[in-house]
């Protein structure tokens with residue numbers, strides 16, 4: 001996803017000199033081409049994320065559109081108040097690009113994991129939260145964000161995520177993408193869990209259970225219409241995210257159900273709200289968290305009963 | 306003085322080479338990077354763990370122990386290898402490094418590894434926490450020292466300079482910060498990304514006792530530490546000039562070896578340079 005992100009941004013930057021990319025001293029084998037091709041639109045702000053957000057705000061106040069790049073915890077949690085006051089309060093067109101959704105950094109350990117970021121970013125006033133599920137959605141998201149007014153958080157996985165969309169979807173901020181029609185349930189997935197959702201949908205279809213699959217790349221603003229329609233058309237909803245259960249996609253969907261008094265059943269599948277006790281690869285941690293295909297499938301089948 | 310240091314230095318040279326081999330071995334086996342980051346700290350850690358820190362591997366939580374924080378957590382293989390050598394756990398346990406279920410992650414976890422005082426991995430936290438430890442020692446009239454090893458890249462962080470201001474003002478004389486000044490950070494050279502010079506002068510004006518040393522010379526490191534402990538009014542910073550990747554010729558002073566895992570051939574070549 002990060003390669004798609006930077007390739008897309010390069011194409012945009014070539015045409016729009018107001019686009020700037022700031023990095024918190026990261027980008028080896030990823031940002032070199034941008035750095036060398038658009039030196040006037042690039043800055044390595046060093047390992048100083050709070051300062052970097054302030055600088056981005058200043059640039060944006062002078063007419064620039066700024067993308068700020070680092071690993072998720074460092075470009076969100078570290079500089080949260082700068083994001084809140086300098087970016088959100090001033091409604092500036094700055095996109096925070098975080099790499100390493102969920103357990104993407106696997107055995108690098110808890111300091112590098114990102115299981116609370118959607119929640120925290122979503123709670124900020126005026127912040128748009130975009131969590132693409134594959135490289136195709138990433139490209140669409142970057143193109144859309146580049147023309148979007150206001151602060152944005154772009155949550156990326158890491159590298160090597162497969163393409164899940166066979167064609168370019170009709171992508172709009174705040175809109176779900178229908179990936180598979182079905183009647184027995186609606187599975188809503190975001191970010192790094194879209195791949196798992198696609199596989200689970202397929203396995204369930206083979207077992208004769210046809211479910212609707214919605215990709216939800218924008219977690220804020222959430223697509224209320226798609227949730228309402230799913231609640232009407234299918235007997236229950238399942239949300240799936242590589243995030244804590246607090247404040248992420250599942251919470252956003254539950255809020256819609258509650259605020260709009262939409263009656264349905266909702267199974268929230270997420271990781272736990274705690275640091276991992278064990279150390280291991282991304283796949284290992286996802287299994288531990290019950291976010292592997294088998295666990296997700298079993299949870300859905302159990303909930304169906 | 307010279308007499309006591311000479312045999313120690315000899316022994317430390319052997320110990321440091323052994324740690325360097327373990328670092329390369331771990332990175333090769335686990336297919337991971339940060340080798341250069343670890344290699345640049347080895348000599349400092351050797352002096353700390355074998356001739357300076359008052360610690361007891363059989364009681365990692367001993368209340369009066371000296372505290373050590375590896376603030377540049379990504380260099381953890383050097384710490385793991387040194388802790389193992391010092392007897393905190395068997396060296397063989399390091400074979401599990403980065404495997405599923407291991408205690409040894411890519412950044413050190415105090416929850417998992419005996420002897421690790423603080424879980425790090427996000428840069429620019431170590432000195433701040435070290436200040437708290439030093440302050441607890443001072444208020445509790447304890448004699449322990451707190452040593453924090455930071456990278457030059459970390460000195461970009463505002464938190465580092467908040468800590469510098471605070472410790473200087475609070476006169477935390479039992480706090481020693483060592484900067485692993487290898488002149489390289491993640492995506493280039495310090496001089497190109499965020500120049501720190503005049504570096505020593507910055508610490509001086511923040512009311513620190515400042516020493517600049519060769520961070521690969523065991524005797525110099527030992528002398529600087531001992532001098533730092535003589536301070537009665539100021540915290541100490543030891544600016545250790547180092548070489549990222551030190552000890553393996555083709556890894557020295559490159560940005561690349563922040564990232565690459567060593568191949569079979571590279572491991573063999575590294576070992577041939579690190580043999581006793």
Ligand SMILES: Cc1ncc(C[n+]2csc(CCOP(=O)(O)OP(=O)(O)O)c2C)c(N)n1
Pocket residue numbers: 024025026047070071074078341342343345377379380426427428429456457458459485487489490491549563
């Ligand atoms: C707060 C924070 N921002 C960014 C990173 C990502 N990162 C890991 S190492 C590193 C810099 C490496 O250079 P340096 O800190 O000088 O360490 P060394 O050269 O000794 O390896 C960066 C930016 C991080 N770990 N923490």
